Amino acid sequence: MPDFGLNVLSKSAVLLLIVSSAFIIVAFSTDNWLANDGTRKSHFLKIGLWNACFDDFKDIRHHYDRSFTGCRHVLDEEYHFIDDFLRPPFFIAVQTFFTFCFICMLIALGGTAAYVLCFTYDYQVFILQALGWVTLTGGACGFIAVVVFGALGDSRDWMPNYEHNFLSWSFALAVVGTYGMIMTSVLFFVEAKIQRRKIEATESNATFALDHPVKS
Template sequence: MAGKHRLRRTATGTVGIITMALTVILVSVAFSTNYWLENWGDKYYGDKFEKLGLWVHCFRSLPDPKDPSYSRFFNGCRWVFTPFTTGYAEIRDYLMPPFFIAVQTFFTFCFICMLIALGGTAAYVLCFTYDYQVFILQALGWVTLTGGACGFIAVVVFGALGDSRDWMPNYEHNFLSWSFALAVVGTYGMIMTSVLFFVEAKIQRRKIEATESNATFALDHPVKS
């Protein structure tokens, strides 16, 4: 039966799979690395901020923003949810203002959608037969579109507020770094992947309809010997 055979994937579907693979790398690296915002480093002596990612902040002798006497300083890199009694929990509202929590939340949703899409893409490539191609492609399209939308919100918010003068010290020496750039490209990749999967689903549906139409015609008009 025609319904038991996989229709050949088009170039659009192949490009979508490749784009998905590249997006997985970009989003994963952006999610896990600490270079969303960075200081110029040794170029300016005395700068207190070094770098940060979604989950780690790094400082060079940052005075406690809640201690007017500046008797306590923060050095090195710490996970934002560190459970140790290092004082970081006391300044968590400084490290994670509402806009940054929004960035963490939306990019985490983006990352989760990417993982779901990765599993779905692997299933599509390795397991699913003709009967499920359109469904899985449409599902992948919606998941990657949702992830792309969440990632878009995250990078727009961080791009607008992450390098502002109201957050990290020495703002004039800070810049949006390569992890943020990968997040932007990865977000664009997810949106492009969703478009490619939707287009491939439409193409495969038309192929299925054409195959079924030809099969129906052959049954209604048997070849006479």
Template sequence: MGASNRSTRVALGISTVSFLLFVIAFATPYWLVTDGRLENPRFTNLGLWEVCFNHFQDIHRFYDTDFTGCMWVFEEEYYIIHDFLLPGFYIAVQLFATLCFVMCLLALPLTLSFLRTSRDDDRYVVLLLTIGTCQVLASIFGFIAVVIFGAKGDSRDWMPGWQHNDMGWSFALAVVGGVMLLPAGILYLVEARRERYKRLNEISNREISEYGDDYYQSQAAAAISAAPPSAPAQPSYFAPEPSRPRRPQPGARLPTAPAQGSIQTDI
């Protein structure tokens, strides 16, 4: 199993929760809502792809069409108010939110493949790097989307009754989900870096253990074979050193050698 340590399990849990939160925010039409203080608000709620009106008419009064109910923002009936309904910042929010959603979708099958991959597999590090990169990019795109919408969504230049328009729970879920994708991606990248250095250390230690002793032994054999037969034997590099004589204790008498030509007796 891929998520075999604590960091990968934490990253998997955070990414799963953040992905679900952002998907809910991406699909629900409650990014901007009215606070309910108006008796008959012309605008009720709006999401990335759906808007709900209540007897709303063209603000320029070019058309007498009355819009009531919830419809897709790109509905053909809304073409007469596209200049009002689809400002530039709203299109930018849709673009960056879609990029975030696409990055999350790309990371989903990679995560499923990662869960079935062993740590010893060569694809393990590649999957960690790819998933982490996708989630970091998704977090950046989602953060840009919520920042733009938070700055422009409830402005007086857009939806009617701007004094009574507030950010809805869908926007809150998008903020939490987009922000939580960043630590999840960073954890994946950190784990990939750690696993890569671990494998490099294992490879270097294995090479030293396999080829280190053979190299020294071959060098010693080559030196012995190159030496002439009459040359004295060279001491081995690994030969034990001769034992040194012990230093006499203080006050002890040193044995004296008998003088040459004298007779040594035991008396």
């Protein structure tokens, strides 16, 4: 990574944010949060935050005699008939919190780019603290999302043949990305504290020099 006037801790925070963001983007946009293991014929194939894939799937409550095949957006008009089954309250909560995580990630990336490219000592501590809070908020939202989905996504009360379903790689990337966001926030807060102490020490030395001028 180019120097950009950053120290090792700042570089580590920036690099970790970039890697975590890559994981979150992939998790946010792919369809493998929950998948069928394929060992048994199943009408459910896989689902992500925004797409669900079925093979001749019919409403398990038998409210509709319509079947669904292929992958579609969960808000697609075709899935309107099974929306209350497809998106129970816990899944809507997961979508909401992970979307907040995604938005915080975008804000953090923009703020970090501004910090790196338009570096200014005048607002250094403030910017680092702001980045710390944004990444911590994003990490907290992501943490809630993955905990809720981990607890309820693979339960017997949602997709059929639950014993043959498993939490898949998109979910794993969401977990890693969320953890990375939280660790990034820690690095930003630590760096802000270090820089504040440096500024206070510099100001203290300057005050001491003014109060005790060197006599020739």
